[in-house]
Amino acid sequence: MNMDYTIRLDKQLDSNLLLLNESTFEEINVNTHQIVLQFGKFSKVLSIIINDRIPDKVIAISPYLSDQLFIPELPYDCYFEGNRLNIGPVIGFIPQKKFYNNPKEMMMRFSRYNEIKGLIVMFRPKKIDRFRHTIEGYYLDPEKKQFIKGIFPYPNAVFNRVRLSKQTAALFIDSLFNYPNNINKLKFWSIMNEHSELKAYIPKTLELTDTKSLLNMLNSCSSIYLKPYNKSQGRGILHLKKTGESYLLKDGSFNSIFLRNDEELKEILSKRVKGTYLLQQEVGxxxxxxxxxxxxxxxxxxxxxxxxxxxxxxxxxxxxxxxxxxxxxxxxxxxxxxxxxxxxxxxxxxxxxxxxxxxxxxxxxxxxxxxxxxxxxxxxxxxxxxxxxxxxxxxxNFAAEKKLARSEDERRVLPTILPAPFIYAKALTGFGKKGNSH
CATH class of the missing domain: 3.30.470.20 (ATP-grasp fold, B domain)
Structure with missing residues (x-):
């Protein structure tokens, strides 16, 4: 893969033409005077025109792909696959709605843009046009440090941070990552428990079926956690400790309830525990x-x-x-x-x-x-x-941009983790390391 060419966007050029000089034409080694331009998932046939006023290794095209689509003026990589000219990378990013509406809060995501280059478009699922195969969203102009609205072709890779429907995910399934974007505690435990090696690193865990299952657990573990399988941020978690015939129940709001016997325990759990819960051994x-x-x-x-x-x-x-x-x-x-x-x-x-x-x-x-x-x-x-x-x-779906508004010790990890997904996204597009095509 040769990425040593430069793309020149010329607004005066016919949108059906591609200009290069004789030396570059010979170097790209195509046996036709037509090239398929690939930008994201959009492709278009261009006619090659030899023009020796174009410098070596420079390829001139119009930024206008169609009446609706254009190539923004950004630094791009490009490479040839036969008679196909790939320009990119074109990366999609689906952030949470709060951050999509305030894109400047996500500037740290783009701190490694000079390594990535190309077009990174933030969009929301509702901004997908399934008929035209386009997305509407914002891209970062790295020089102006501004987010500019536009309509773009489907990207070559999509970094997801939201809950997507199966229908939406299917549009990008060959290039999507972080989907599904959540794994509940029950699913995680089930997967780990089926692995002969990994189950040794999971605290003893059972699904709460009735009071008897809980009491049996307490016979082998004097203190346990009761965890709702599909809640996050500590919501609904309870801690239960057995001492003799009595119990001490604590919640995440520092409340403690002393329970004298099994009947009192059964009564309080019937009020406090709703839905599917896991019982998990407390590890010191x-x-x-x-x-x-x-x-x-x-x-x-x-x-x-x-x-x-x-x-x-x-x-x-x-x-x-x-x-x-x-x-x-x-x-x-x-x-x-x-x-x-x-x-x-x-x-x-x-x-x-x-x-x-x-x-x-x-x-x-x-x-x-x-x-x-x-x-x-x-x-x-x-x-x-x-x-x-x-x-x-x-x-x-761990807290990422949310940590930007928190204390310094919470933010310390962000400069490393926020821009990292775009490096992987670039690899998925085929514009990663030379020879690392998709």
Missing amino acids: SKISGKKIDFRVYFHKDEDRKWYLSGMESKIAKEGSIISNFKNRDHMMQGEKALEEFYHLNPDKVEKLKERIFDISVKAIKEIEKSGYLLGEAAMDLIIDSELKIWLLEAQL
């Missing part, structure tokens, strides 16, 4: 009386391989059963937390990170095998006093 992870766990981020690179892109620790408020945003005392770099709270030297931190990577990526790949198309993921996990790693759940 308290430091100085505060619950501590970790969120580790993973992304695919330009070679479409997973790498660890960031690691942060979440330290809960004293007495809290969860470490979500509202119940959090603070956050810190994961590596720093391992040194400070687990008393590990830098070498041991790196070795533990390697184990975290190996186990987590195995888990993510199992999720992919079950039908998920992924380019990024986060893993919530606990490290116990024996340095054993316990996987709690996978986060596919």
